[in-house]
Amino acid sequence: MDSEASSPLRKTPLVEEHRRLGARMVPFAGWEMPLQYEGIFAEHRAVRERVGIFDVSHMGRLEVLGLDACAVLQRLVTNDVSALSDGEALYTVMCREDGGILDDLIVYCIHPERYLLIVNAATREKDVAWIRQHLWGDTSLCDRTEETILLAVQGPRSREVLEPLLSRRLAPAKPFHFASDEIAGIPVIVSRTGYTGELGYEVLGPAEQAIPLWRTLLKAVQEAEGLPAGLGARDTLRLEARLLLYGQDMDETTTPLEAGLSWTLAFGTGFIGEEALRRQKEQGVRRRLVGFQMESRAVARHGHPVYVGEQEIGMVTSGGPSPTLGVNIGLAYVQRRFAEVGRPIEIEIRRRRHPARIVRTPFYRGSFR
């Protein structure tokens, strides 16, 4: 979430590129980021139908290095890091002892003594402090955020955009696989990951060559009738794909079981929070994150209460229009006994109740797989 600190906003090395493209810049998680260029709907459609490019350099990039790196991470995150081979990544959460979610992140295994973690911008400092507290043996942590940039090329045409630019002419074929490569002579790591539900790639490169890397990719995207896309489209795209946003759909007061992330829990690996989550799993969760579709034109937003009859049964965590489906959608935590697909609910928006219905998620399935 936004941390409206009084300290000056951080800027990615591409801030002037965004301004030149006519982007509307907004503060987000302490960074000055492009909200939109041409318009959120146009950018959303470009990614769903063709391709879009995002500067996501606000995301934190941390390296964990050393002989015990794998064992340290196995305890810190909930998913099974030891199962990763070189060039493989996984999505996971990092929990407190009580099972509350500290962050969600992707762990990349460069090799078993060197891992890259992509974490949320708003939680980066907190994550660094937490990870440092839990380092032991021969491990160290390096924050690489300032010295790198991260770009996302997403959409059904992303492969044809990217592959001709790569020195080996081949992008990673499988989701959550990555490889080192070069684009225009610039060393990069290309991973088949993203936050849109579409086929897509994320490109990690050196900050000092941010502008040529961005311009090379942007040109290829535009030649494929794609668009630069901002955080606005990123949010509508991820919501349709039911990809959760830390600080909204989950935080330290929610657990992976409540958030529908039980598939990220590798029980038996000894991760922090395992005992609490095992107990919660046995006892059953009290609430669950569900998707809903509005049955009026009103837009539900984070914090709006959810009702069944006169009973308040939960709270909206994310909401907004689905440009692809042409309806308004959202996510909400609701009491478990109400969390069933098809159930009519009501969302209170500005003191008025609006009808909605719990629906199956993802709301929209893109070209990701």
Next chain:
Amino acid sequence: MAALKFPEDCRFLPETHEWARLEGQIATIGISDYAQHEIGDVVYVELPEVGEQLQAEQEFGVIESVKSAFDLYAPLSGEVVEVNTALEEHPEWVNEDPYGQGWMVRIRVSNPEEWERLADAETYRRSVEEG
């Protein structure tokens, strides 16, 4: 910015960017081209019902973009006589034609002197351009 429209026959609430156009006792109300441009893609407009009384400079509805909600303020006082219900199905008209198809309500003005207190197109244009 050069492409933004400031029609001469409209007057404006410069702080909140609504416009009014007066024909006899009936004022049509909407949001300015500048406002729709700043808000971005409009997805929902919540308007009062026919018969409700609007008070000048008081909230009379809500407009929602993809990312957030904004209150609408009445440039003039009066009773709502017509509501642009077509915006329920076509909120994008606010973006495409803010002074035409994107109008929001028509009121019978109860205090015609309020018209003189609104900014004319040129004054409003300057206030917008000077930020």
